[in-house]
Amino acid sequence: MNLRPEPSSRWPGVAGLLLAAVLAGCGGGNPIGNPPDVENPVGTGGQKLSFAYFQKCIQPLLVRNITAPDGSTNTCASGGCHSSVSGTGGALRIVDSAPLVDLGLTAEAIRATDMYKNYYSGRGVSIPGDALQSRFLTKPLVRGVLHGGGQILGSDTDPVALLIRYWIDHPLPEGQDEFSAAAYSMFTPADPTTGSCNTP
Numbered sequence: 001m002n003l004r005p006e007p008s009s010r011w012p013g014v015a016g017l018l019l020a021a022v023l024a025g026c027g028g029g030n031p032i033g034n035p036p037d038v039e040n041p042v043g044t045g046g047q048k049l050s051f052a053y054f055q056k057c058i059q060p061l062l063v064r065n066i067t068a069p070d071g072s073t074n075t076c077a078s079g080g081c082h083s084s085v086s087g088t089g090g091a092l093r094i095v096d097s098a099p100l101v102d103l104g105l106t107a108e109a110i111r112a113t114d115m116y117k118n119y120y121s122g123r124g125v126s127i128p129g130d131a132l133q134s135r136f137l138t139k140p141l142v143r144g145v146l147h148g149g150g151q152i153l154g155s156d157t158d159p160v161a162l163l164i165r166y167w168i169d170h171p172l173p174e175g176q177d178e179f180s181a182a183a184y185s186m187f188t189p190a191d192p193t194t195g196s197c198n199t200p
Contacts, residue, residue, distance in 0.1 A: 047128045047171035050183035051110065052103055054119045057163050057197035062118070063096045066160065068152050081149055084117070089148060092136070093121045103192060107179055119178070131168035137161060162199040169200070 062076040076082050077096035082089040084096075098114035110116050125135040132138070138145050140152035141161065153161045172180045187195025 047174055048178040049123050049126060049128055049167060049171055050186060051119050051178040052183050052192040053167050053186045054122060055101060055115055056192055058122060058167055059115065059118055061160050061163060062094050066152060068150060069154050070150065092125050094118050107177065110179065126168045128171035129169060131165040132156065134168050136168065137164050163197055166199045
């Protein structure tokens with residue numbers, strides 16, 4: 001005669017109900033706190049950012065010493081940050097020794113350069129037409145996203161931020177590539193060689 005009770009097949013169901021009750025007590029059906037829907041910024045539908053403006057106005061920002069709000073000084077392209085060789089800083093990678101590129105070269109020749117690698121990396125963390133949603137700007141501002149290097153820019157009106165904002169917020173006309181002369185209006189006078197970098 002067996003006096004021990006048979007294991008019940010009801011226990012897994014009871015355990016599941018208890019787990020559901022605990023999770024419901026944590027805030028409902030979404031205990032981790034994720035938004036119910038992912039919302040992606042609109043962007044501008046495949047428009048390109050200017051290579052000429054990047055080379056003249058953005059690249060120098062990435063390789064020069066910047067003093068952060070906490071008083072520390074470093075470059076974005078340094079070894080522990082976004083260096084293409086030894087950086088640990090996520091998607092943005094910078095070849096700090098990239099020489100200037102003659103804009104008269106063919107698109108194929110420019111795309112084979114280190115400067116273009118830097119441009120391409122910067123473009124990869126940007127949403128053309130929406131600088132304030134682009135990681136290229138939100139990370140150094142530490143605005144809604146963590147940045148391993150901490151807050152680098154004090155506000156989106158910082159002179160460095162203004163250059164980044166202008167580059168991202170002024171994509172080229174739809175259907176034109178990143179080398180289009182339409183970008184020359186981003187300089188005053190409208191010449192990427194002699195002109196100064198426009199800002200908002």
